Amino acid sequence: DAGVIQSPRHEVTEMGQEVTLRCKLISGHNSLFWYRQTMMRGLELLIYFNNNVPIDDSGMPEDRFSAKMPNASFSTLKIQPSEPRDSAVYFCASSPSTRTEAFFGQGTRLTVV
């Protein structure tokens, strides 16, 4: 299996623009997580889906952020409008069940200028 696949790996955008990050889960996994990593705040859970349903979105910073799972194998995280403080590495992770670990993608490094 190719693992969790994220695209793009790097994204540079101007403040105010819409940004869409993409994630393909490992086949057969039914849980999906979006994490954000910054120097100041470390690794933060943004949102957690189980069987395509959002279970916990309490980590989503504000209404500018939205996440979807249009099907069982794919997810998007959208930021609209983007701001410089959104600059971070965004990780997607998937898991085959609630009783085991999560598998991480390589991350998307987002820079908002």
Place this chain on the structure above:
Amino acid sequence: AQSVTQLDSQVPVFEEAPVELRCNYSSSVSVYLFWYVQYPNQGLQLLLKYLSGSTLVESINGFEAEFNKSQTSFHLRKPSVHISDTAEYFCAVSDQGYGNKLVFGAGTILRVKS
């Protein structure tokens, strides 16, 4: 809610020396515990995990961690480190209800010097 404290932000050590990276957690329910490793510009890779059973768990590359419920700790140890072990190590906890929903510590950078 769970939380994780990694007591050392950086640990410098010479090659072939032993190392311990400390991790303490807080939770009101039964937990699963994990150590992940992150190499520069890479994602997180699972190093080892405690789900149940033996409190001492080992990885394939010589690391081990022991779950100590009374001290709420899950320290990571290796008897002899290599240059290639230089990376950032994250301790994570989850409750057994949603065992894959991880709360991470701040990370410890292990720097192995020759």
